Amino acid sequence: MxxxxxxxxxxxxxxxxxxxxxxxxxxxxxxxxxxxxxxxxxxxxxxxxxxxxxxxxxxxxxxxxHGHAHPALVEAATCQIQLGTTFGMPTPSEVYLAELLSGRVRSMERVRFMNSGTEAVMMALKAARAYTGRPKIAKVEGSYHGSYDYAETSLDAEPSNWGEQAPNSIAYARGTPQGVLSDVVVLPFNDVVKAEELLRAHGPSLAAVLVDPVPNRVGLVPASKEFMSMLRRVTKDTGALLVIDEVITLRLAIGGAQSMYDVVPDLTAAGKIIGGGFPVGAVGGSAEVMGVFDPSRGRPPVPHGGTFSANPVTMMTGLTAMQLFDxxxxxxxxxxxxxxxxxxxxxxxxxxxxxxxxxxxxxxxxxxxxxxxxxxxxxxxxxxxxxxxxxxxxxxxxxxxxxxxxxxxxxxxxxxxxxxxxxxxxxxxxxxxxxxxxxxxxxx
Ligand SMILES: Cc1ncc(COP(=O)(O)O)c(C=O)c1O
Structure with missing residues (x-):
């Protein structure tokens, strides 16, 4: 007991x-x-x-x-460990997993890997800032997206501080700079009218709207179709990017929760199940937006490394896990x-x-x-x-x-x-x- x-x-x-x-x-x-x-x-x-x-x-x-120690995942990981766990070189495995994700999730034309969902959200927001040249992001009150300062704003707002007219930007970690809080617009979930009003008010300075369509800490209720369509419409109107956080929800449909709404975001953050039990994160998006990471024409707008990013143990085990998850x-x-x-x-x-x-x-x-x-x-x-x-x-x-x-x-x-x-x-x-x-x- x-x-x-x-x-x-x-x-x-x-x-x-x-x-x-x-x-x-x-x-x-x-x-x-x-x-x-x-x-x-x-x-x-x-x-x-x-x-x-x-x-x-x-x-x-x-x-x-797939729970713990699934035999196919143990085999995939063990085979790769015997060949080496991580290299200062790319491996074929990152191409295979990127192809699988692109094949399943329409918005993920190009993919980039990292080691956690936190990093995936952080890199998606940095990509959006680089692409739009704007500073602000909008996110839903109470919604969890990992530990990046901007993304964790108002995670545990409470009645004493959450605000009446519009949700306040509340620091989650003590010491969060005021500048971070001023650059985050907090949206009420599923309130189409109020959220649209806030987005339009900040429109010219908004780089991204970040949303998890079934946010766990917001009660694990789904976004309404109207809410998701409004976010897509207003981001298009204002020139901000729509970032859908599918770190948890990718398990809900082959094409992720976004396919249930028929909304195609500019960027998608993924993680968790795609690593087959190993640390992982991924950002995917249109070829054009993902071009901010492209080093083939000189220094990219958003340089991004990561010692263990796309390590082949994660990639091969994740690939096997995703193939089994049909x-x-x-x-x-x-x-x-x-x-x-x-x-x-x-x-x-x-x-x-x-x-x-x-x-x-x-x-x-x-x-x-x-x-x-x-x-x-x-x-x-x-x-x-x-x-x-x-x-x-x-x-x-x-x-x-x-x-x-x-x-x-x-x-x-x-x-x-x-x-x-x-x-x-x-x-x-x-x-x-x-x-x-x-x-x-x-x-x-
Ligand atoms: C929706 C969502 N986004 C991002 C994250 C952060 O992922 P990680 O814990 O891998 O950093 C989580 C983690 O629970 C999550 O639920």
Whole structure:
């Protein structure tokens, strides 16, 4: 049972505190009183240091589309490791993965690789600035795009500072320069009228509009068709570039979420699943815009290197993962997602706890309220709802299921019907326990 102060994870955490700040190297995996350390993973299951096995619904924050240690991916990685892991030379593998992405995602005529989604978003925004010669970017309130200063603006805005008339630009990291905040226009998600007004007001200085069509931290509800079409229309009118962040959503359709909207952005940022479990990021776009990276005519407008960019272990494993992730796999995962969403909603209704599961296809998110969710503000949890989420996460752990602490669930192709049923049973059990203890009981 978690927490257990006599566990090996608890002991390792004490040791970790002596070499890592707060014992932690990724804020996203921090857990109090201690994190569970992973020992191994196979298929959709992870075993922790104390030998406890659980179904993994985190999948390294949506990146492990085939779960852990898929035999074909192990083989692809192992074969490449034997040939060398990284070179001060390009390898054929980067061409293969770029061709696969261009073949699937219409907007990605030319592709460039890096090592994380953060870098992909950063390079897309730098490309947009270089191409347009303008300084500002617009992004959606609450939307997560990694750790680039501009892209993380207003990530955790709250009622006390988010602003009335138009969303304020709020620093995420202390010390963010004011200049960064003044160059970011924050948009209300799915509010076509207000967002268009803001975009037009800043039109002449806008380099890019950055949008994730199903933003996890905005409640994991999809952008409306009207919102996406408005962004495309207004960016065309004002001369800004439309940048779609598909770092998470590329798993939703062969052509990415953008294909579900029939909107072709100028630039697309990708990451996570395209690395087959290894660090990765990619930017793709029209040949013309991507020309800002082209060194063949002298110094490019946006020089870009990266010691490990396009390393062949990532490229070959990513290629294999993407080849295995076909339309049938997407459809099967979508069915699993729908089933689990409705099972969670039924569990909320039958226990009388206010709550709902949102999401699209294989991505799900749990909320402890029943409000219709359209944007960051309508999704925003109260402190009590946050405490309930913490209790649910621990109860799920103790019922054999790992989910992200803020209620995100990402399914993998390693899951079967019976795994989905097991996750649903764990939810029913966890919510029944919460109902029995009362909504105000303490976590743990
Ligand atoms: C939509 C989105 N964009 C960008 C990123 C950043 O990717 P990375 O963690 O690989 O830097 C993430 C990470 O979760 C993401 O969800």
């Amino acid at each position: 978690y927490p257990d102060s006599s566990s090996q994870s608890a002991a390792l955490y004490e040791r970790a505190k002596r070499s890592l700040p707060g014992g932690n190297t990724r804020t996203t995996v921090y857990m109090s009183p201690y994190p569970l350390y992973a020992a191994s993973g196979l298929g959709c299951r992870v075993t922790d240091l104390d030998g406890v096995e659980r179904i993994d619904c985190i999948n390294n924050f949506t990146s492990l589309i 339309g049938a796999a997407i459809e099967r995962l979508g069915r699993f997602g729908d089933r689990l969403r409705s099972a969670i909603n039924v569990a909320f209704a039958s226990t009388g706890i206010p709550g709902q599961a949102t999401g699209v296809g294989s991505l799900l998110k749990v909320h402890f309220h029943n409000r219709p969710i359209t944007d960051y503000r309508s999704a925003f949890p109260t402190p009590q709802q946050q405490r309930l989420m913490a209790r649910l996460t621990i109860k799920l752990l103790n019922n054999g299921v790992m989910t992200a602490s803020y209620g995100l669930i990402a399914l993998s192709t390693a899951m079967t019907d019976s795994d989905i049923e097991q996750i649903a049973v764990a939810f029913r059990q966890a919510l029944t326990e919460i109902a029995a203890e009362g909504l105000e009981a303490n976590a743990g």
